[in-house]
Amino acid sequence: MKAVVMSAAGTPDVLEVRDVPMPKVENNADVLVRLHAAGVNPIDTKLRSRGNFYPDRSPAILGCDGAGVVEAVGSGVQQFKPGDEVYFCKGGLGGPRGNYAEYAVVEEWSLAKKPASLSFAEAAAAPLVLITAWESLYDRAQLQAGQRVLIHAGAGGVGHVAIQLARLQGAEVATTVGSPEKAEFVRQLGATVPILYKERDFVEAVMEWTGGEGVDVAFDTVGDDTFFKTAPAVKVYGDLVTILEPKPEFGSLKTARLRNLRISLELMLTPMMEGLLDAQRDQAKILSQCARLFDENRLQIQLSHTFPLEEAAAAHRLLETGSMTGKIALTMG
Known part of the structure; x- marks a missing residue:
């Protein structure tokens, strides 16, 4: 072949x-x-x-x-x-x-x-982006209806799926994007607040949206300094989930600690790498549930x-x- x-x-x-x-x-x-x-x-x-x-x-x-x-x-x-x-x-x-x-x-x-x-x-x-977004929002952050979530890079592979899964859970979404065209794209997916991060500080935009409180959940799909810069945008006792390894050369966890954030790491490849068969079965179940959502026109x-x-x-x-x-x-x- x-x-x-x-x-x-x-x-x-x-x-x-x-x-x-x-x-x-x-x-x-x-x-x-x-x-x-x-x-x-x-x-x-x-x-x-x-x-x-x-x-x-x-x-x-x-x-x-x-x-x-x-x-x-x-x-x-x-x-x-x-x-x-x-x-x-x-x-x-x-x-x-x-x-x-x-x-x-x-x-x-x-x-x-x-x-x-x-x-x-x-x-x-x-599959990879579906499982990543599902596990990050539903399993790590335990996102609930009525919560507010910040999703970085909302027009990207993981981000555009995460917006939809958050909306299906009944959450409101703010998301960072790089252009007006992408802002319109994420609006169509259900994002309430597209943030053009090249033009405006995303923390400032989030605090304005949440009345100075911060989001319940932030989902970092970018990494490096974005992860550390996101901590002030999360409410006290909120959740910050990242799919990248936080590296100390890009920042400090001081703000996250002061705000008592729950920090979660997501790597959907772990079940495959570690040979965890039950976890692989769980991921296949996620794909089965998403297949139903696709066919019901509730996910794209x-x-x-x-x-x-x-x-x-x-x-x-x-x-x-x-x-x-x-x-x-x-x-x-």
């Missing part, structure tokens, strides 16, 4: 299209999926530029997100059969198991039925660009320019 592989870390040019052995059903829980599309995420570009998590398993196929049709199943598989359309987040962290390829083998517990209302490319763009994914599998390097270059609206996917023809 054709796959995009990397043998060393570097620029997008290290991504090469090669013929590689097709994966096979080897275990009872294995499901062979003929991939129609793969999502492209920032984790992919980071692994490509810095090196993957398993450097001894080279060459590696990137791509955590996939969507396709079941081709074959192991003897113990009960929930899926050949012909089923599925989507998932599994693989792509190093070695031969990734989704920049024509086929992938995925364990049954990581799969969910693809939303019928989405194309394969749209479905492939969704913004797919901004698609590239043929062979143009994975171009997809990486586009993603690394920053300021993306929505998501990118690769298609397999």
Whole structure:
């Protein structure tokens, strides 16, 4: 089968299209999926530029997100059969198991039925950002109806999904964006207060919106100094969730401590990296619930660009320019 592989870390040019052995059903829980599309995420570009998590398993196929049709199943598989359309987040962290390829083998517990209302490319763009936003808002921050939440980079991959999930929970949303066009986009998703962060201090805007109290929950998808600058925008005893590692060279936790903030870290890859099967099943359940929301027209994914599998390097270059609206996917023809 054709796959995009990397043998060393570097620029997008290290991504090469090669013929590689097709994966096979080897275990009872294995499901062979003929991939129609793969999502492209920032984790992919980071692994490509810095090196993957398993450097001894080279060459590696990137791509955590996939969507396709079941081709074959192991003897113990009960929930899926050949012909089923599925989507998932599994693989792509190093070695031969990734989704920049024509086929992938995925364990049954990581799969969910693809939303019928989405194309394969749209479905492939969704899993990682859906699980990240869901776990951050619902599990880490325990967001409640009537609360106010600040979401950074609301027009981005995680951000645009997080706005919708917050609104579905009955929360009000303020979000930072980089342009008037993105401000209009997030309004359409349900954001009450788009903040053009290049023109106005977001803490000032939040305090004006909340009458000087601060938001109940802040969700940081940007990291670096943005994480530390967000603390004054959160109410005393509020929640601050980040998907990036807080690094001391960018700031201090003094304000967060004074405000008694509950700080949570979110990495949706942990169940995969640590081999936590129950947690992987829980994430598949999130995808199943989101599939229902998609098909009820209560949730949408913004797919901004698609590239043929062979143009994975171009997809990486586009993603690394920053300021993306929505998501990118690769298609397999």
